[in-house]
Amino acid sequence: MTSLSLDSVHPLILRALEEDIAIGDVTSEAIFPPDADAQAVFLVKRDGVICGLDVARWVCEEVAKQSSDDSFVWESYMKEGSLVYSGSVVARVHGRARTLLKAERTALNFLQRLSGVASLTRRYVQAVEGTQARIADTRKTIPGWRVLDKYAVAIGGGLNHRMGLFDMVLIKDNHRDAAGSLSDALRLCHQAFLYQPAMRIEVETRTLDDVREVLTCLEHGLRIDRVMLDNFSPSEAREAVKIIAGKLETEASGNITLANVRAFAEAGVNIISVGALTHSAPALDISMKFRHDTS
Numbered sequence: 001m002t003s004l005s006l007d008s009v010h011p012l013i014l015r016a017l018e019e020d021i022a023i024g025d026v027t028s029e030a031i032f033p034p035d036a037d038a039q040a041v042f043l044v045k046r047d048g049v050i051c052g053l054d055v056a057r058w059v060c061e062e063v064a065k066q067s068s069d070d071s072f073v074w075e076s077y078m079k080e081g082s083l084v085y086s087g088s089v090v091a092r093v094h095g096r097a098r099t100l101l102k103a104e105r106t107a108l109n110f111l112q113r114l115s116g117v118a119s120l121t122r123r124y125v126q127a128v129e130g131t132q133a134r135i136a137d138t139r140k141t142i143p144g145w146r147v148l149d150k151y152a153v154a155i156g157g158g159l160n161h162r163m164g165l166f167d168m169v170l171i172k173d174n175h176r177d178a179a180g181s182l183s184d185a186l187r188l189c190h191q192a193f194l195y196q197p198a199m200r201i202e203v204e205t206r207t208l209d210d211v212r213e214v215l216t217c218l219e220h221g222l223r224i225d226r227v228m229l230d231n232f233s234p235s236e237a238r239e240a241v242k243i244i245a246g247k248l249e250t251e252a253s254g255n256i257t258l259a260n261v262r263a264f265a266e267a268g269v270n271i272i273s274v275g276a277l278t279h280s281a282p283a284l285d286i287s288m289k290f291r292h293d294t295s
Contacts, residue, residue, distance in 0.1 A: 001151050001160050002154045003151075008147050016109065017059070017063065017066075020106050028102070029098060037071065038094070039100075039290070040092070040289055041092050041288070042089065042111065042287075043289050044088040044089075044284065045087075045286065047085045047086055048084060048119030048284040049118040051081065051115045051118035052148075053078070053080055053091060067099050071095050072099055073094045074091060074092075074093050081118065108286060110148075111284075113142075115152075116282050121153045121156025121157060122157055123258060127258055127261050128272065134271050135159060136158060138253075146163065153277055171204060182203065182205075182213050183216070187222060202251070203224060205229060211227060214227055215244065215247065225248065227251070228253050231255060237268075238267035249270050250271070252264045253273040256272055256275075261274070
């Protein structure tokens, strides 16, 4: 997911503006006349990857529309996904002072969050360079932000895992426990999606014995696309990859950090899913600063 549409995020933008502005920006309305012009820049204060420029622009344009400010202009200085450094100016805006200040925090909230996710993703991607492994996200996203969080991961160079519960089968511990066994859970899912080849089936394994059980199911004709190695150590993941021997795609998941991600990649897995990309990414420090010159 390397592109966003306004339609996909517009309801979230409206909700965010409503919670911040409500009846108005009482401070700015007390200080600035309605027709006061201003310009400002979006200034990066820490190295990272810029992401969310269109969303920030859409926020500002929505505020300008609601404020009947036809003087508003947005100018981007960076491309989405660009590496940025402390002191970089990524965009410039012009319009009524009240418009810019109403839009400031909401625009920055989107821009900082998305840039933070993209920046952390890029660090993980760089950590496994030279291996076959791809870094993937999870469903551990901010509620309501799934599209945005996964977009930011993609901009950072990561791979999007399933979007939700609806677009991929993933048999986890609760499923296998309810079915009675790993094999029974696989059989039920195989039967349910026998005539839907586009629906991929992944199964979570806890041990090397689980991996062997999955391969037995595969040999018996059950459809399986990917094996997740959940909470395996790098050495256990290496052994699992040897056992699977290329018959299935492999994914390592659970307790993956920047300190150990390279070890998992060198174990030979195809995908490494990292919940921290979206549940623990620090925001990239960005501010909006007024400029007094009009050039």
